[in-house]
Amino acid sequence: MKKSHKKRKKIDSRQIAYARFMFIAAIIGFWFVGISLRLVHLQVSQHDWLREKAIDQRQDTKKTKLLRGTIFDRDERPLAMSIKVSTLYADPTEIDDIDHAAKLAAKALKLDAKAVAKDLREAKDAKKRYVPIAKKLEADQVQAVNKALFDPDAKKADEPRSPGFHWVDDQKRTYPYQTLAAQVVGFSNTDDEGQAGIEQSQDELLHGAIIKKLQERDRLGRVYGETIFERERPGDIVLTLSTSIQFKTERALEAGVKAANAKSGMAVVMDPKTGEILAMANYPTFDPNSIRDAVPATFKNNVVQSAYSPGSVFKLITYGSGLEKNLFGPNDMIDAGNGTIEVANHTFRESHHVGTVTYAEALAVSSNVCAIKTGLRVGKEDFYSTLKKMGFGSKTGIDLPAETAGIVRRPEKWNGDSLASMSIGYEIGVTALQMTSAFATIANDGIRVQPHVIKQIRRDGDPPVSPQLADSTRVVSEETARELRQMLKQVVLTGTGKRAQLDGYNAAGKTGTAWKFNPETKRVDSSKYISSFIGMAPADDPRVVIAVVMDEPSGGARDGGMVSAPVFKNIAEQILPELGVQKNGTPAKDTTLAEIVSETPTDSAPMPSPEKETPKQPADSRPRKADVIGKKEVSDDRTAKNEKKKTETSKKKT
Amino acid sequence: MSTTTIRRNRMGKKKKAKIASPLRVLATMAIAGAIVVSGIFLAATQHFSFWDLSIKNSRLRQQIDALQAEKRRLLVAREVSLSPAEIKKAAEKASLLGTPGEPAISQSFPKPNAAAIASVQRKESTTPVSSAAAVMKTTLVRPALQPNAPVQIAKRTNGEAERRRIVSNAE
Structure with a gap:
């Protein structure tokens, strides 16, 4: 019994040890199981939440906008460029001592500390995490603020080293040349959206996309990894404008507008061979850097957005049609009679006595009667066809926004006197660019080239591309264009455009003075004028076509030859040497006191309004035969033969 | 019984074989330990150098951004200073040009x-x-x-x- 008792005792102590061991093992086992279960629970059911929390501690996402594309002139000078700026904001939830922080910020930015503190306190109460303190600060200002807000005790890796204050990237659009080509370049708003000009028409290309930057930070907040979700970078645009020519044009136009005491003015300089616009100016103008101070009316680019009655400048088309149809030659005699002509009960008058002159002289003195006679002989359909071929009544397709097509009614809607009115530049609405393009066609030997302001488009990584242009078309024969140029040269030498004579160059051009259309009375207003001069130089091989249009000149002389021709001269004499054109003409005489034939209109003619077309009336559609007398009376047979010959020649040349 | 004896004998032989080369075992363990330690050390070095380089890389990238922004700013400043309006202003300031209506x-x-x-x-x-x-x-x-x-x-x-x-x- 004793033995068995001893044995039991022995067994008990072993069992106790075993039991203890097992107990501890069980505890450890349970502990492990518990931890495992917890881990499984965390990793399976709370996986997303934990992952998000971990990423949030390590990573931060920054959204920034790529800088908007740059607009260059043809010599690579930036006309519009975006620069990086920064906005300082505060996160009040990170700030303990609001008064101290407000004091620091106010001192750095010269603000009212009380107002800043009030804003921060209100934002903290509302648990707002973004309170902008100063917007769009440039690099030097940012450095100054960083210095002022530096706190050596702050545990922060980013600038400014002050708890609660942060920088956010922003961009600012700048126009280094200020008012230069403001209407062409346009401007963009604070949201980086183009509002006018190239900025608007090419907004899709220039617009900077928002990119996401994923930054990974260590425990001290230092960035050690960055992933950028790239987007297509915005493109750059190279314009055909030349800063230098644009500046000279603008300066000459400003002087001209001020001298004529005009309401406004516009000028275009175009290369007739390529259709490139070298300068496009409007006066008054604005500075796109300070849009808030600008007058909204000046944002409009009148060169492409305003239609007006061109007046006598349009006789180029009328006389050109006469030459093209071979109804007249430059040396044919034409009689302006007693200076009046009646068409459909409407009497048109000459502004001065013309008498019997050559066809070239008739254009030189801007004879209304001769132009009407020509128009009537050309006929409705052919005249309309020439207008359309020249590009009137349709947009030129220039890369600028809100271009107007002008007003050209179909022949079925013309009145009895419409053809006569249109022959002298009334009952039609044109833009300055359309008129310039028509003159450029004559300068380019009758071939019409699409005017354009964009030379190149550049995208990141791609070779630069030129914009697609419409095919060049022949509008009039080379012979007609040459004859017209000679006739236009006569206008400058002996006619209404004497003040456009250049020093050392031969110029050709046409003056125009038209009454303005009053939309209220639906008639022209004889007290308001549009005075223009469109010319080309050198006359024999034109390198530039320059158009100058003055709106409502009121300082004495109001004729295009008196008001606009000197501006043409001013521009041409400055830019021709720059374009490398050698002087070939005789030095200009002093034409400031030259007796200039007046071309102020003497009869009113209604102009069509786009809203209400004038009712169709039985028009006297039968063309009245012009009283062609003298040296070379043109017979119908000759006309037909010559026309056939001309067409064949031009076809071959084309 | 005989089977057991044989087993014991075998075990004894094995023990003898093991006991025969303790130095070898120790050397192997030391080498393995050294390899593991050096591996860990290398990994740690690489990890920290990666960390360091990443931070430096990030700083350099920031500097590039800042310099590019500065370059653009300077380009704009240059164009502004070369713009005709600014040159005119500067000339007027330097009295090289008389303002209109004002005698020289x-x-x-x-x-x-x-x-x-x-x-x-x-x-x-x-x-x-x-x-x-x-x-x-x-x-x-x-x-x-x-x-x-x-x-x-x-x-x-x-x-x-x-x-x-x-x-x-x-x-």
Whole structure:
């Protein structure tokens, strides 16, 4: 019994040890199981939440906008460029001592500390995490603020080293040349959206996309990894404008507008061979850097957005049609009679006595009667066809926004006197660019080239591309264009455009003075004028076509030859040497006191309004035969033969 | 029973074999330990150098961004300073151009009298003109109101040199 008792005792102590061991093992086992279960629970059911929390501690996402594309002139000078700026904001939830922080910020930015503190306190109460303190600060200002807000005790890796204050990237659009080509370049708003000009028409290309930057930070907040979700970078645009020519044009136009005491003015300089616009100016103008101070009316680019009655400048088309149809030659005699002509009960008058002159002289003195006679002989359909071929009544397709097509009614809607009115530049609405393009066609030997302001488009990584242009078309024969140029040269030498004579160059051009259309009375207003001069130089091989249009000149002389021709001269004499054109003409005489034939209109003619077309009336559609007398009376047979010959020649040349 | 004996014998042989090369085992363990430790050390070094390089890389990227932004800013500043309007402003400030409707500075001063001119001419003829110290005479700063007062000539600021300086700084 004793033995068995001893044995039991022995067994008990072993069992106790075993039991203890097992107990501890069980505890450890349970502990492990518990931890495992917890881990499984965390990793399976709370996986997303934990992952998000971990990423949030390590990573931060920054959204920034790529800088908007740059607009260059043809010599690579930036006309519009975006620069990086920064906005300082505060996160009040990170700030303990609001008064101290407000004091620091106010001192750095010269603000009212009380107002800043009030804003921060209100934002903290509302648990707002973004309170902008100063917007769009440039690099030097940012450095100054960083210095002022530096706190050596702050545990922060980013600038400014002050708890609660942060920088956010922003961009600012700048126009280094200020008012230069403001209407062409346009401007963009604070949201980086183009509002006018190239900025608007090419907004899709220039617009900077928002990119996401994923930054990974260590425990001290230092960035050690960055992933950028790239987007297509915005493109750059190279314009055909030349800063230098644009500046000279603008300066000459400003002087001209001020001298004529005009309401406004516009000028275009175009290369007739390529259709490139070298300068496009409007006066008054604005500075796109300070849009808030600008007058909204000046944002409009009148060169492409305003239609007006061109007046006598349009006789180029009328006389050109006469030459093209071979109804007249430059040396044919034409009689302006007693200076009046009646068409459909409407009497048109000459502004001065013309008498019997050559066809070239008739254009030189801007004879209304001769132009009407020509128009009537050309006929409705052919005249309309020439207008359309020249590009009137349709947009030129220039890369600028809100271009107007002008007003050209179909022949079925013309009145009895419409053809006569249109022959002298009334009952039609044109833009300055359309008129310039028509003159450029004559300068380019009758071939019409699409005017354009964009030379190149550049995208990141791609070779630069030129914009697609419409095919060049022949509008009039080379012979007609040459004859017209000679006739236009006569206008400058002996006619209404004497003040456009250049020093050392031969110029050709046409003056125009038209009454303005009053939309209220639906008639022209004889007290308001549009005075223009469109010319080309050198006359024999034109390198530039320059158009100058003055709106409502009121300082004495109001004729295009008196008001606009000197501006043409001013521009041409400055830019021709720059374009490398050698002087070939005789030095200009002093034409400031030259007796200039007046071309102020003497009869009113209604102009069509786009809203209400004038009712169709039985028009006297039968063309009245012009009283062609003298040296070379043109017979119908000759006309037909010559026309056939001309067409064949031009076809071959084309 | 016999089977057991054989097993014991085998175990004994094995033990003998193991006991025979304790140094070998230790050496192997030491080598393995060294490999593991050096591996861990290398990994740690690489990890920390990656960390360090990443931070430096990030800083450099930030610097590139900042420099590019600065380059654009300077380019704009250069174009602004070269724009015709700014040049005109600067010229007006430097009195090289008269504002419209305002007579030029030289016209507003009274003409120096004959005696003053004569004294100046006398002085000019006596002082030898060195070609090295030639000063371009542009603006009359102070009129010679008194007969013996010397005429001071303003030194012309070289616009082209200034422009070049700005451009070279910008580039």
